[in-house]
Amino acid sequence: xxxxxxxxxENIADMLQLKGENIHRxxxxxxxAETIRDLPRDLRAISAEGGLTDxxxxxxxxxxxxxxxxxxxxxxxxxxxxxxxxxxLLDIMRINGVGPKKAKLFWDELGITTVAxxxxxxxNNQLAGLKGMGSKSQQKILDGIQxxxxxxxRTPLGKALPAAQAILDILLAMPQVxxxxxxxxxxxARPTIGDxxxxxxxxxxxxxxxxxxxxxxxxxxxxxxxxxxxxxxxxLVNGLQVDVRVLPLARWGTGLQYFTGSQAxxxxxxxxxxxxxxxxNEHVLSPVDSNGDIIPDAPKLTFExxxxxxxxxxxxxxxxxxxxxxxxxxxxxxxxxxxxxxxxDIQGDLHMHTTWSDxxxxxxxxxxxxxxxxxxxxxxxxxxxxxGIANGLSIERLLAQQEEVRRVDAEMxxxxxxxxxxxxxxxxxxxxxxxxxxxxxxxxxIASLHVSLRQDEExxxxxxxxAIQNPHVDLIGHPRxxxxxxxxxxxxxMDAIFAAAKQHNTALEIxxxxxxxxxxxxxxxxxxxxxxxxxxxxDAHQAEQLDLMHYGIRTARRGWVTPDMVINTWDVxxxxxxxxxxx
DNA sequence: GCCGTTTTCGGCCCGACTGTTTTCAGTCG
Numbered sequence: 055x056x057x058x059x060x061x062x063x064e065n066i067a068d069m070l071q072l073k074g075e076n077i078h079r080x081x082x083x084x085x086x087a088e089t090i091r092d093l094p095r096d097l098r099a100i101s102a103e104g105g106l107t108d109x110x111x112x113x114x115x116x117x118x119x120x121x122x123x124x125x126x127x128x129x130x131x132x133x134x135x136x137x138x139x140x141x142x143l144l145d146i147m148r149i150n151g152v153g154p155k156k157a158k159l160f161w162d163e164l165g166i167t168t169v170a171x172x173x174x175x176x177x178n179n180q181l182a183g184l185k186g187m188g189s190k191s192q193q194k195i196l197d198g199i200q201x202x203x204x205x206x207x208r209t210p211l212g213k214a215l216p217a218a219q220a221i222l223d224i225l226l227a228m229p230q231v232x233x234x235x236x237x238x239x240x241x242x243a244r245p246t247i248g249d250x251x252x253x254x255x256x257x258x259x260x261x262x263x264x265x266x267x268x269x270x271x272x273x274x275x276x277x278x279x280x281x282x283x284x285x286x287x288x289x290l291v292n293g294l295q296v297d298v299r300v301l302p303l304a305r306w307g308t309g310l311q312y313f314t315g316s317q318a319x320x321x322x323x324x325x326x327x328x329x330x331x332x333x334x335n336e337h338v339l340s341p342v343d344s345n346g347d348i349i350p351d352a353p354k355l356t357f358e359x360x361x362x363x364x365x366x367x368x369x370x371x372x373x374x375x376x377x378x379x380x381x382x383x384x385x386x387x388x389x390x391x392x393x394x395x396x397x398x399d400i401q402g403d404l405h406m407h408t409t410w411s412d413x414x415x416x417x418x419x420x421x422x423x424x425x426x427x428x429x430x431x432x433x434x435x436x437x438x439x440x441x442g443i444a445n446g447l448s449i450e451r452l453l454a455q456q457e458e459v460r461r462v463d464a465e466m467x468x469x470x471x472x473x474x475x476x477x478x479x480x481x482x483x484x485x486x487x488x489x490x491x492x493x494x495x496x497x498x499x500i501a502s503l504h505v506s507l508r509q510d511e512e513x514x515x516x517x518x519x520x521a522i523q524n525p526h527v528d529l530i531g532h533p534r535x536x537x538x539x540x541x542x543x544x545x546x547x548m549d550a551i552f553a554a555a556k557q558h559n560t561a562l563e564i565x566x567x568x569x570x571x572x573x574x575x576x577x578x579x580x581x582x583x584x585x586x587x588x589x590x591x592x593d594a595h596q597a598e599q600l601d602l603m604h605y606g607i608r609t610a611r612r613g614w615v616t617p618d619m620v621i622n623t624w625d626v627x628x629x630x631x632x633x634x635x636x637x
Numbered sequence: 638g639c640c641g642t643t644t645t646c647g648g649c650c651c652g653a654c655t656g657t658t659t660t661c662a663g664t665c666g
Contacts, residue, residue: 086639
């Protein structure tokens, strides 16, 4: 429901923009769409409580529209717009270099309503003669259409971050580059990334040219989208767009703050600056008069660090993962930001696989690999019997494995503790894959959904509740079973699931594999607000995947998670006491 | 269409880059 309505509002925004409507009117639809997309609760539940207008960016008008859609499954206003403007024009606006004005121009002048028609017109040289168009613009549109067909939407963080880091490393090796950082949504650790923003600092802008030349000449550049002194853009062969910006070190703070975003965060930060008599842009803080106009001769303030910029505005420095205008600015004003979890807080990893099911390493090898990475304790959690595709363990094999785990635990001689658990399937009928008398012999029990993920909300919810309520189940693994970017989360009544997890003291996982990142940050935040415990685990199937923990930490930080709420930040004694207490 | 330390009307960010321009419009982030 939330996604549907968010998409409709997004489309309405595009259509209003195409019609040349007031910018602030269509932006309000877009902002509302973002709010809805990130909600950790179903709009129907919020609507039933009469709480829609309490949501940010939702006023009376949009609340009425949401209710209309919930009740009738349709939105009259949207239907009228669709009758007026072909929906396929929105696809044309998604072509890089084509915005609302161009789309409308092609529609008005040539009757073009689809990407295919636009491509044909460009190939027949019909666009070049239009007002404001030339042969270069026409070619750019053909390139843009090709790029569109290569793109598969947003890029997972797990792909974008390593790619960005590799580029940054090349630039950092240049003598002109004083420092550099990945900004944008990667720095904020969004699970998916639109394009990559990299910032590098130089002493003097005359150093920019060789840096940009190195950047656009990299071997994995498919084409150059733009090359200037302060900004250059390329498309990589894998379709990812990367922007590099060069800025003087003296303005690093404002630049990094600005290009980290989010847009919503920055809008509010700039408003705070204005309230204090300053106009903020990516370069400087400029004194303004009572009309908000920049005072020409007044000295401008520059900032070499983000910390000093936030401090100037009376704010605590805000960790990038929080910068979504979700309350972090208000908390920074009162210096009450949470003490977020860090990678160093993690002491154990409670979810991993071995050769007993679908992992690559033995129990002993996983223990060694985890020990080398500083882990104090791990739990071996192979798949259960019904997951045949992953070589799930029968009861007999599970019990045989326990002997091996106990032996390895003893062999490790206290360097690292090795506990025995399972990642048990929650079967399609809601039953659990092992009986209680087996579960009670295990140190730690994860229950996860792997099959029949397209059941309706009632069935999925019932399966999850059944697992949460079992006294032997300690943790629900990747609770929403999403896979980024291709598999949507299951439909489930998260209100009911959180309430049950709270009641039964069952922890919920943030799965650190960047394909999952599940729970997502907004749900993790809601969970800890309710006092539900979390665990952040790699779900490693081989040694290198133990290094994915940082993705889970970043996700948790986006969810305002503090270390005390995460059971694998506890020392081994406290963890052991907790699992013992859980029966 | 939303919102409120300028509060129920009047704001709501703006600079870089490109291509078409003889001074600017459109797009993007």
